[in-house]
Each structure stands twice: as structure tokens, then as C-alpha cells.
Amino acid sequence: MSPSHPTLSPRLALVGDRSPGVRAHARIPALLTALAERDQLVLDAFWIATPDAEQPGALTGFDAVWLVPGSPYASEAGAVAAVRTARERGIPFLGTCGGFQHAVLEYARSVCALGEAIHAENRPGAEDALIVPLACSLVGREGAVEVERGSLAERILGAERTVERYHCSYGTNPAYLDVLREHGLRFSGWDGTGDVRIAELPGHPFFLATLFQPELAGDGTRPHPVVRALAFAAAEHARRGTG
Numbered sequence: 001m002s003p004s005h006p007t008l009s010p011r012l013a014l015v016g017d018r019s020p021g022v023r024a025h026a027r028i029p030a031l032l033t034a035l036a037e038r039d040q041l042v043l044d045a046f047w048i049a050t051p052d053a054e055q056p057g058a059l060t061g062f063d064a065v066w067l068v069p070g071s072p073y074a075s076e077a078g079a080v081a082a083v084r085t086a087r088e089r090g091i092p093f094l095g096t097c098g099g100f101q102h103a104v105l106e107y108a109r110s111v112c113a114l115g116e117a118i119h120a121e122n123r124p125g126a127e128d129a130l131i132v133p134l135a136c137s138l139v140g141r142e143g144a145v146e147v148e149r150g151s152l153a154e155r156i157l158g159a160e161r162t163v164e165r166y167h168c169s170y171g172t173n174p175a176y177l178d179v180l181r182e183h184g185l186r187f188s189g190w191d192g193t194g195d196v197r198i199a200e201l202p203g204h205p206f207f208l209a210t211l212f213q214p215e216l217a218g219d220g221t222r223p224h225p226v227v228r229a230l231a232f233a234a235a236e237h238a239r240r241g242t243g
Contacts (some may be wrong), residue, residue: 001040012045012232014098015053015082023167024069024096024213026229027190032221038222041231043233050078059085064148064206065094068165072121073096078104092206092233097168100209101131103238104180104199112183114176117192132173134195138166138211145212151188152200152208156229164197166199172196172210187222188234206233 008025012032018025026044035041043064050073052058058081060067061231065086073079079098083106086093095103101119108130120129145162154160175189177196189198189210201207206229214224223231 001017009044010063010231010238012043012080012231012234013062013065014045014047014068015050015059015061015065015068015079016080017074018047018051018072021140022070024215027106027215027220028068031223033217034221035228035231038229039228041228041235043231043234050075050082052202053082055147058082059089059091061159062091064094064230067095067099067102067231068215069097069099073098073102076102076119076122080109083107084110087201087204090205092230092237093204093208094206094230095209096215096226097166097211097213098153099201100169100211101130101168101172101207103207104185105130107183107185107201108176108180111185112179114115117176119170122219124175128173128175130173130176131170131224134171136168139167141166143197143212145189145191147198148186148188151186151198151208152202152206153188154200158225158227164210164214165216166212167216168211168213184194205237206230 047065054077080101083103108114117130118126142165145164147160187196188200188202195209199209212225217224
């Protein structure tokens with residue numbers, strides 16, 4: 001659903017199936033409050049369930065899209081549609097955890113002509129899935145991420161190495177990385193064994209996806225640099241009136 005009245009504040013679509021049992025969902029309102037108090041970045045946030053995101057025009061009028069954690073989503077098609085809308089319309093986009101996985105899935109299907117690309121969480125046992133179970137689950141874990149110099153991720157994080165929190169069990173199948181790169185997707189963060197942790201899209205105003213969950217950083221009173229960067233990108237999008 002879209003905002004029903006005009007506002008001067010940038011509009012943020014939180015795409016995901018909101019649940020009190022998902023820690024990230026509980027954290028996000030506090031992060032938005034902290035952005036307003038610490039950075040004077042006031043965002044009007046609207047939760048959009050993934051089945052609603054399937055509908056044409058569901059993201060009309062928004063200045064940023066955050067595909068939040070919580071997979072399996074009620075609608076894979078809705079999650080993928082949200083990514084595609086943000087990517088094609090130049091709307092600032094952030095995907096975290098499941099949002100990262102579905103951002104890669106959308107790119108493979110829409111840009112790389114891999115229409116049958118599969119997320120193994122939704123198709124258990126499928127051969128050659130694009131999104132596959134991690135060798136070691138990252139549920140409730142922290143891990144170091146090496147960040148590519150000169151990338152959007154490095155500019156946001158201000159470092160070439162960071163330690164982040166995870167709550168996921170799926171990641172990218174390495175067999176598909178070359179074709180994704182060849183079609184323009186940039187992988188700009190890895191763990192110590194070389195597994196992808198960050199993806200971004202050069203040429204887009206702001207398109208970033210992280211397997212880690214920046215919304216879980218700290219105690220929730222100081223927004224992670226990734227979350228702040230999305231907010232600033234939304235404000236710029238609103239200023240330019242490019243929605």
C-alpha cells in the first residue's frame with residue numbers, strides 16, 4: 001500500500017512480512033527514531049507485505065525500498081518484484097539477509113536471463129539452485145567481512161574490513177558468480193573464505209545488498225552506516241523529485 005497523503009519527508013517502503021517474532025522487524029522502528037534524533041533524517045516508513053508488493057504500482061511514490069529480513073517470504077514473487085521496481089526505476093534500494101538473497105535472485109532472472117534461477121529455501125532439493133544452504137549456518141553469529149577498495153560499500157563503511165551480525169542460513173552458489181559479474185552486478189564484500197557477503201550495482205543511485213543484518217548492530221540506538229546511507233539516499237531522491 002502507498003502513502004495516502006503527501007508529506008515532505010522521504011518515503012521508505014519496508015517490504016517484508018512484519019512479525020513480532022523477527023528481531024530485525026522489532027529493531028527497525030527504533031532505528032528510524034534514532035535517525036530522526038541523531039541525524040535529523042525523518043523518514044515516513046510504510047510496511048508492505050510481500051503479497052502486496054506483487055501488485056502494480058505498489059511502490060509508487062516511495063523514495064527508498066528496504067527489502068527486510070524474514071524469509072521465507074509469504075510471496076517470493078512480491079519480494080522479487082520489489083527489487084526489480086527499485087532497480088529499474090532508480091529508487092534507492094537496500095536488501096538485508098533475505099533481501100540480499102532475493103536481490104541476487106532478481107538480477108539473475110531479469111538481467112542474466114536465468115529465468116529458472118531458484119532459491120533453495122523455496123524449492124528444497126532443487127539441483128543447481130542459485131541461492132543455496134550455507135556450509136555453516138550464520139544464525140546468531142558474527143563474522144568479519146573484507147570490503148573491496150573503491151566500492152560503494154567501502155565508502156559507506158569507511159573501512160576495508162568490518163565485523164557484522166548475521167541471522168541466515170542461505171547464500172549464493174559460487175557457480176553463478178561469474179555470469180552475474182559479466183552482466184554488471186558487483187560483489188564487493190566477502191568472508192574470510194571468499195564467500196560473498198555484499199553486492200552492489202554500479203550506475204544505480206543506490207543499490208546495496210548485504211547478507212549480514214546491519215539493523216542488528218549495537219543496541220539499536222545508533223544506526224549502522226548502511227542504514228544511514230539508505231536514509232541519506234532516500235532524502236536525496238525526495239529532494240530531486242525522482243520518484
